[in-house]
Amino acid sequence: MESHRWNKIPGSDDISIYPIIRKIDTVSSNSFLLASDTSCILLDPGGLAGQTDEIISAIRRKEREGCMLEKILLTHTHIDHSFSLLHNEELRGYAERVYTHPSGAEVLRIGDTGISQAALLGREMNPCTIGTPLSFETGYSPKTGLKEEGIPFADDMPIIAFHTPGHSPDSICYRLGTYLFIGDTLFIGAPGVAGSIGWSKSDCIASLHGLIRVIKDEGITSCLSGHGDPIPASSVITSIGRILDDVERLDTIATITPEWARATATFGDDLMAEMDKTLTIISGRITFISHMLEELEEENEADRIGRIIEIAAIDDLLTRYHDFSEAYRRGEHRDIQLAQKAAQIAGKLDRMIDRGALGAIIDPMLLEHLTGLINDYMTVFRGYQPLATLTACNPDAIFAEAMRSFTGERDPGRLLAAETDEAFMAAMIREMGTIRVVQPRYLTIQSEETPPDVVMDKQRFRRAIQRLIEETAASGCEGMEIAITSPDPRRVIITCSPDRPVLDEQTIRYFKQAFSLTGGTVSEDKERIRITYPS
Amino acid sequence: MEITPTEIQNIRFLKVSGRIDSSNAPDAEEKLRGYAEGGDGPVIIDGSELTYISSGGLRVLLTIEKGLAKEDRHIILCSLRPDVEKIFRLTGFSSIFSIHPSIDAAMAYLQG
Numbered sequence: 285m286e287s288h289r290w291n292k293i294p295g296s297d298d299i300s301i302y303p304i305i306r307k308i309d310t311v312s313s314n315s316f317l318l319a320s321d322t323s324c325i326l327l328d329p330g331g332l333a334g335q336t337d338e339i340i341s342a343i344r345r346k347e348r349e350g351c352m353l354e355k356i357l358l359t360h361t362h363i364d365h366s367f368s369l370l371h372n373e374e375l376r377g378y379a380e381r382v383y384t385h386p387s388g389a390e391v392l393r394i395g396d397t398g399i400s401q402a403a404l405l406g407r408e409m410n411p412c413t414i415g416t417p418l419s420f421e422t423g424y425s426p427k428t429g430l431k432e433e434g435i436p437f438a439d440d441m442p443i444i445a446f447h448t449p450g451h452s453p454d455s456i457c458y459r460l461g462t463y464l465f466i467g468d469t470l471f472i473g474a475p476g477v478a479g480s481i482g483w484s485k486s487d488c489i490a491s492l493h494g495l496i497r498v499i500k501d502e503g504i505t506s507c508l509s510g511h512g513d514p515i516p517a518s519s520v521i522t523s524i525g526r527i528l529d530d531v532e533r534l535d536t537i538a539t540i541t542p543e544w545a546r547a548t549a550t551f552g553d554d555l556m557a558e559m560d561k562t563l564t565i566i567s568g569r570i571t572f573i574s575h576m577l578e579e580l581e582e583e584n585e586a587d588r589i590g591r592i593i594e595i596a597a598i599d600d601l602l603t604r605y606h607d608f609s610e611a612y613r614r615g616e617h618r619d620i621q622l623a624q625k626a627a628q629i630a631g632k633l634d635r636m637i638d639r640g641a642l643g644a645i646i647d648p649m650l651l652e653h654l655t656g657l658i659n660d661y662m663t664v665f666r667g668y669q670p671l672a673t674l675t676a677c678n679p680d681a682i683f684a685e686a687m688r689s690f691t692g693e694r695d696p697g698r699l700l701a702a703e704t705d706e707a708f709m710a711a712m713i714r715e716m717g718t719i720r721v722v723q724p725r726y727l728t729i730q731s732e733e734t735p736p737d738v739v740m741d742k743q744r745f746r747r748a749i750q751r752l753i754e755e756t757a758a759s760g761c762e763g764m765e766i767a768i769t770s771p772d773p774r775r776v777i778i779t780c781s782p783d784r785p786v787l788d789e790q791t792i793r794y795f796k797q798a799f800s801l802t803g804g805t806v807s808e809d810k811e812r813i814r815i816t817y818p819s
Numbered sequence: 820m821e822i823t824p825t826e827i828q829n830i831r832f833l834k835v836s837g838r839i840d841s842s843n844a845p846d847a848e849e850k851l852r853g854y855a856e857g858g859d860g861p862v863i864i865d866g867s868e869l870t871y872i873s874s875g876g877l878r879v880l881l882t883i884e885k886g887l888a889k890e891d892r893h894i895i896l897c898s899l900r901p902d903v904e905k906i907f908r909l910t911g912f913s914s915i916f917s918i919h920p921s922i923d924a925a926m927a928y929l930q931g
Contacts, residue, residue, distance in 0.1 A: 561906075567874030568910025575881055575915065599841035599875040606840065719911045758905040786901060 285506075285514055288338070290319070294505065295461045296441050302342050304335055308511040310405055310621060313365040313468075316508060317342055318460060320438035323354040327458065327465055328510060329375055331367030331407070340374055355381050355416075355435070357443070359467030359510055360455040361388040363402040363409070370410040380415030383435060385447060388454030389417040399452060399482040403542050406618040418456070420447050427501060430494035446498060450488030451477070457495060462505040469495060470509055470523055473530035475666040476624050480540040488531045492524050537667030545619035548664055552626030553609060554794045555661045559633065560602050562654045566646055567595045573645065573716045585709060592641045598633065605629045627665045634658045644710065645717045649689055649750055656747060660801070672741040672803045679738055679745075679768050679778060683729055686750045690722035690757075722757040731768035738776040738817040740803045748798040752780060752813070759786035776819045778804075785810040822850045825865070830926060831858065836868035839876030848879040855883055855892075862887060863925055867898035877912055884915065893917060897925035 285291050287305040302317035312331035317324060317339065324346045326339060343353050356378050358366060369375050369382065370392065382392075390396070395411035397403040420431035431447040437460070444459045451472040458465040471477045472488050498504065499517045507520040515523070538544050570593050577586035605625060612622045639651055660670045702708035756764055767779040787795070792808055799806045804815035820837040833854060839847050855862050862883065872880075884894045897919040899907065907913040919925040 564872075564874050564877075564906055565909045568877050568906065568912060571874060571878050571881060572911035572915070575885075595874050595878070596841065599844070599873045602873060603841040606838075607842075716911075719909060721908050754909070755905075758908045759901050760904075788902070 293318075293441070293461055293463065296438065299438050299441055299461070301463070303508070303514070304330070304338060305513060306330075306332075306335070306511070310364055310618075310624070312367070313359075313362075313510040314508070314512075315339055316465065317346075318437070318443075319346055319351050322351055323437065324351050325355045325357060325437060325443070326353060326375075326378075327357045328359055328365045328467075329356065329368035329372070331364045333368075333372075336368040336372045336375065339368075340372075353378060353381070355383055355437075357435070357445075357456075357458055358382065358384040358388060358454075359457065359465060360384075360452045361391040361400050362452060362468070363400045363405055363407045365467075365510060366392065366400065367407060370412050371408075376410075376412060379412050382412075382414035383416045383418055383445070384414060385449075385454035385456055386417040386419065388452075389414050391454065398541075399454075401480060404480070404540065404545055404618070404620050418445055418447075420445075428494045428497045429490065430498070446494065448491035448495060450484055450491045452480075452482045453484070453487075454482075455491070457498070459498065459502060459504070462503055464495075464499060464502075464504045464507045464517070465510075466495070466507045466520070467510045470515075470520070470527065471511070473527040473534065475627060475662070476540065476620065478531065478534055479537040479667045483540075485531060485534055489528065492528050492531070496521055496524055534667075540620070540667070542619065544667075545623055549612075549619040549622040549626070550793075551664055551797065552623050552630075552661055554790055554797060555657050556605055556609070556626050556629065557790050558794050559630065559654065559657050560606075562650060562657065563598055563602065563633065566642065566650055566654070567593055567598060569646060569717055569719060570642075571595065572719075573713055576716050577713070582709070585713070589645065589713065592638065592645065594636055598636060601629050601632055601636075623665060626661060630658050630661050645713055647718060649747075653747055653751060656744075670801055672744060672801055674739050674741055674803045676737040676739050677742045678735070679776070680729065680731060680735060682742060682746050683727060683749065683766060686746055686753060687722070687724075687727055689750060690720065690726075690753065691724040722753055723762070726753060726757055726763055727766055728763060729766045729768065731766075732770060735768045736770055736773070736776060736819040738778075738819050740817050741801065744798070745802040748795065748802060749780070751798070752795055755791065756782040756786055760784070761786055770819060774819060775816055777814060777816050779812055779814045781812040820847060822847065822854070824854065827922060828926065830863065830929065832863045832865045832922065834865040834868060836870075838871040838873075839869070839879065840871065840873040841875050844873070844875040844879050847876065848882060851879065851883050852886070855887055859892070861893050861895045861929065863895045863897065863929075865898050865922060866896055866900065866903060869900065869903050872903055872906060874910075877906070877910060881912070881915065895919065895925055895929070897922050 287303050290300045290302050293299040293301055298321050300319050304315040306314055313328045315330045316327040391399050392412045392414055395409035397409050402409045418433050420433050425432045433445045435443040437443045441461050446457045448455045448457050451468045455467055499521055504517040506514050507517055508514045574586045574590040608625045611617055663670045702711050761782040761784055764782045769777050796806045796808050799815045804817045807814050820839055820843045823834045825832050825834055887893055895917045898921055
């Protein structure tokens, strides 16, 4: 099936389809025109002016051949599928001939910016009363378990509408011959989509089971998604199986509101800045080691190390995120789009990092930090909160452990103990990959003689404090004072004061989040970070 | 990213502004190489307006430095912003390049 041209539909001599297939985004859906000899149907007008122009031009050409636009079908009323219907005067003129679920008709009539996702995507609703809501009066089909309704089209090939709520209350899939138009079915379990206003886990599960039966029992060969390319029916059955597993696991996820999108975008942006720094350090260290090996005329080993990480591809992803984020700041993208972009880039970066190979060279703390950043963001983007594993622990011991990781004696043992050339080379590379920026007496710890244990996530705290120490030391601080006080038996306050204010606003925000996730309550300014824990 | 040659007390500096990342690293390399080949002595980079350098950018500087080192010439970096200098420190690159806090400090270093 070719996009932007008329294609014959299998099983019919006089029905053709004109698909407008777009890349997957939240701006506009695909659109489809269906035509018999005498009548034409538009399925999902989408949300882009250029797309609307193409649709109208195709409709006019058909009209000149005596084939009139009779119906507009909506797979659902999300704004990326319905915007052009609401805002293009010519398409609004067909409002009497728009088919959707009664709940969708209500969304359009009152201009519901929540269920339509217009508020989330920053688009306006121009309320519209449509003429032909589908009633689905005949109830559930015993065959599919879905409510069905026939829509007259060509004599030999009617359209069957299946009510498939879950993604939204008004979601409908349409069958025409062996084609099934599945709207956003394939995205209903996706992070950043599941949990949107009107989303229902139980409805998703019931609809997905029903759709599997439709595809299997009604001889469907191809599924035409609301976004992206058409997909063979067999692949869709496999995908729906996976989506069912995903949806079954989704419990108590956050509702995707504009406020959630704003908070997630900010969290993602701060974590991406931290990922950028961390990956630049990792890639830079690999380049540094490779250079040192070249200096030692170990060209083969230099080449091997240089290829352990795809520096150019990682750089490219980070640049793409930066450019998108800058466009967001100029108002060209919405919060939800930045949140989605951060997830997309973080996922790609995650897949590109060979932790096994890097772990033999690079400070494991850096890789642990990177993994933590990616996991935390993906957790939040999926609609959950990152977990803090709270235990009682001694803060003095954690600070001592953190400092040892920076200033512990170098281990000449590994070099001296190496009995083969390979072992010696590996030990030397490990030494080169250990860059020391923190002086042994960097921390001054002031605590009561026997400070009480605090209840915190020890691993997260160690990671956050290590990053704070390294960040401030590498930014030119010569020391940091840590005060551990216990104003009453139930609280312990840890105050971290670098000897000069070196952290920028975004970095401070990152550390505030990082320490919050350790189980403490954080207050901060440019001079210090103060975390209060229960003891 | 912009690279602008300036001259202070008969010493030429290159002021690098903006970001060096994957979108302009090849351009930065070409310009820096052109400048390096068109003169003698050290290539002094004023980084006071360099807001970001990616690992690809670090690699560009390293490539130029290697070329210069064959002629016993070097890159000298000065006035790096704290965020950028931090990356040099954390990657080990501060041990490859001569880094100075200001143009004056770089000139004092050059004058011995």
